[in-house]
Amino acid sequence: MPADDRIMIDGRSAFRDVAACRDLAGLEPRLFFQRVPEGKIAKNRVHLDIHVDADRKAAEVERLVALGAQLIETHSDRGPLTYVMRDPEGNEFCLH
Numbered sequence: 270m271p272a273d274d275r276i277m278i279d280g281r282s283a284f285r286d287v288a289a290c291r292d293l294a295g296l297e298p299r300l301f302f303q304r305v306p307e308g309k310i311a312k313n314r315v316h317l318d319i320h321v322d323a324d325r326k327a328a329e330v331e332r333l334v335a336l337g338a339q340l341i342e343t344h345s346d347r348g349p350l351t352y353v354m355r356d357p358e359g360n361e362f363c364l365h
Contacts, residue, residue: 273285274286286303286304287301287302287303287304288301288302289301289302308358308359309358309359309360313360313361316361316362316363317362317363318362318363318365319362319363319364319365320364320365321364321365323349323350326350326352326364329364330352330354330364333354333364337356337357338354338355338356338357339354339355340352340353340354341353341354341355341361348365349365350365351363351364351365352364352365
């Protein structure tokens with residue numbers, strides 16, 4: 270594997286174009302993310318709803334926008350105030 274396929278994160282070697290998150294107990298499914306050269310061409314196959322405490326939502330939106338996300342809309346028609354976001358690759362997700 271070429272050296273430029275890897276990066277250092279917190280002193281640990283990691284693959285440049287993939288990331289994963291998992292339940293520390295290993296009981297829940299793992300989420301695996303892989304960068305691909307193709308752009309998004311259709312509706313998301315997976316939609317993430319991310320819970321953020323109400324008093325932190327606005328700050329989290331600002332943080333994500335600073336990282337390249339885009340705020341699409343806000344609504345509260347189905348309960349709590351929800352921010353619909355789009356990541357830099359066009360995938361939508363919600364902060365609720």
